[in-house]
Amino acid sequence: MVRYTAGEVRKRLQLYYSETSRTSQIRISLPAGSYIPEFLHEQDEPDVAGDDASSRVVHSPEADSVSPTSVESPEPRPASHTDAGVTSTLPAARTIAIQKRLVWLALTAILVIAIVAGVRWNSRAVYLRTAVDDFWEPVLRDQHTIVICTGSVVFAQNSFTGVHTAGKDIDYPFVSLQNASAIAQLSGRLESSGVTTRLVTSATVPLTDLREHSVMLVGGYNNQWTLRLLEPLRFHFSPDSIESPDEIRTIADRLQPQMHWERDHTLPYSNADDYALLARFRDATTDGWVVAVAGLGRNGTEAAAQFATSPHYMQLLRDQAGRDFSSHNIEAVLKVNVIDGKTGAPTILAVHVW
Numbered sequence: 426m427v428r429y430t431a432g433e434v435r436k437r438l439q440l441y442y443s444e445t446s447r448t449s450q451i452r453i454s455l456p457a458g459s460y461i462p463e464f465l466h467e468q469d470e471p472d473v474a475g476d477d478a479s480s481r482v483v484h485s486p487e488a489d490s491v492s493p494t495s496v497e498s499p500e501p502r503p504a505s506h507t508d509a510g511v512t513s514t515l516p517a518a519r520t521i522a523i524q525k526r527l528v529w530l531a532l533t534a535i536l537v538i539a540i541v542a543g544v545r546w547n548s549r550a551v552y553l554r555t556a557v558d559d560f561w562e563p564v565l566r567d568q569h570t571i572v573i574c575t576g577s578v579v580f581a582q583n584s585f586t587g588v589h590t591a592g593k594d595i596d597y598p599f600v601s602l603q604n605a606s607a608i609a610q611l612s613g614r615l616e617s618s619g620v621t622t623r624l625v626t627s628a629t630v631p632l633t634d635l636r637e638h639s640v641m642l643v644g645g646y647n648n649q650w651t652l653r654l655l656e657p658l659r660f661h662f663s664p665d666s667i668e669s670p671d672e673i674r675t676i677a678d679r680l681q682p683q684m685h686w687e688r689d690h691t692l693p694y695s696n697a698d699d700y701a702l703l704a705r706f707r708d709a710t711t712d713g714w715v716v717a718v719a720g721l722g723r724n725g726t727e728a729a730a731q732f733a734t735s736p737h738y739m740q741l742l743r744d745q746a747g748r749d750f751s752s753h754n755i756e757a758v759l760k761v762n763v764i765d766g767k768t769g770a771p772t773i774l775a776v777h778v779w
Contacts (some may be wrong), residue, residue, distance in 0.1 A: 441520050467479060520540055544561035547766035559751035560705060564639045564714045573624045573625060575600055575608060575650070575718045576644030586694055586722055588728065590628075590647045600644075603768065607643055607730030611718065614734045615641075627651070638676065644726050645702070645719035654693050654708055655717055660756045662702070662719070667730045674721050676700050676758060678775070686758060686774070688721055695766035700774075701725030703732055703742075706754035719762075728761035728771040738771065745776045753778050 435455050442452065532555045564571070577598035578590055600608070611776040612622045625634065627648040635650065642651040645662055655661045663685070664675045678684040686700040701720035708715045716734055720726035732738040740749035742757055756777045 437520065451523060468579045476675055486694045490586050518677055521750050528762065537611065547569055548572045555736040556743040556750070557614070557734065559743065560733065560739055561614070561716075562751050564705065565615070565618050565620055565639075568620055568711070568726050570621050570623055571641060572630075573608060573612060573622050573641045573643060574627050574630055574635065574645030574648065575604060575624065576649075577626045577628060590649075598628065601723040603727035604647075604648060607718060607727050610730045610734050611643065632710070639706075639714045640711060640716070642715065642717040642719060645721055648719065651717055651719045654710060655704060655719070658706065658756060659779075660702055660704070660758055660775065662721075667759065671677055676702060677719065683773075686721075686760070696724070697769075699725035699728070699759050699761050699763050700759065701729040701759045701771070702756065703729045703759060704756045706753075706756070724763045724766075724768045725759070725761055729759055731768075732757075733758060741773060742776065745773065748779050749778075 435457075438453060438455065452465050454465055455461075456463065492721070561768070576590065605697055608624065612624075616621050623638075627642075627644070627650045629682055631652070640650075642648055642654065645651055652662055652664075656772070659679045661679065663673060663675045673687075675685045675687040688694075688697040688699060699720050699722045702717055704717040706715055707713070718726060718729040720729055732742075742755075745751070746755055757773055758775040759771045760774050761771045
């Protein structure tokens with residue numbers, strides 16, 4: 426073990442003096458067969474081939490004080506921190522320490538680069554563009570504020586839905602829990618895109634307010650602006666009847682008049698499947714983009730809001746709408762199952778792009 430260590434020290438000393446440009450006139454040497462270092466003047470160092478420990482001239486005071494018998498000793502004497510043997514290995518130890526430090530620095534740099542690359546890749550994956558982004562992109566373009574125009578109602582016990590649309594003369598109209606859920610989902614989606622929202626009721630907002638911003642219509646028959654702005658489109662809500670408003674509330678197809686969708690009035694309202702319209706179009710009346718999230722009933726409106734903010738459902742719509750999903754007007758008829766008044770998952774029944 427001692428011989429192996431002494432050999433390694435000799436190799437380190439040779440490596441140190443061969444790889445570093447030192448101007449010192451003193452060199453440290455560990456002769457073969459000896460464990461005592463020697464300090465030599467550069468001009469007095471003999472050739473490696475003719476190296477003879479007995480013929481070296483030692484100029485170090487510490488080396489002069491060593492007994493000649495110590496050279497013949499098979500084992501080196503114990504060294505202290507002030508011993509010449511310890512002192513002689515300092516340059517080699519310093520070189521090894523520097524090399525180790527460089528290795529650690531390199532490994533640390535590689536680790537940091539790997540972490541940064543991983544974070545950037547994850548960030549890129551998180552912000553990959555989705556079908557939801559494509560749907561809302563034209564509506565949000567150059568907009569700082571989006572107007573959310575919601576319908577409002579009052580209680581009506583003799584009605585199939587249990588409510589009637591609130592008019593301008595109603596001081597305290599309200600929105601259902603399902604409509605409130607739809608508003609929360611939609612406003613959250615818009616504000617996450619960096620725009621603010623302004624909530625107004627359809628019964629009180631004038632047309633001039635709808636012309637200043639992109640508009641989102643929430644609710645079907647309880648929202649007069651939904652009925653008006655969707656009326657020219659292929660899929661639209663059939664006009665309400667004053668005599669029997671609940672009986673003919675349907676979604677109609679202008680290109681196929683025989684097609685229509687309505688709730689089953691033979692079932693209780695809380696268990697009748699609902700239907701909804703999801704539309705995004707450039708409107709001539711407001712001269713801006715309009716998004717309609719509107720059901721025949723409150724469950725349909727909630728389902729349409731879930732659809733409009735879900736990457737999964739919007740991808741299904743984009744698959745049917747085609748490649749130009751983000752730049753064209755689009756309408757979709759949705760169906761939603763209703764059980765005990767709770768809104769189920771929406772499905773697509775029909776799509777129109779123009």
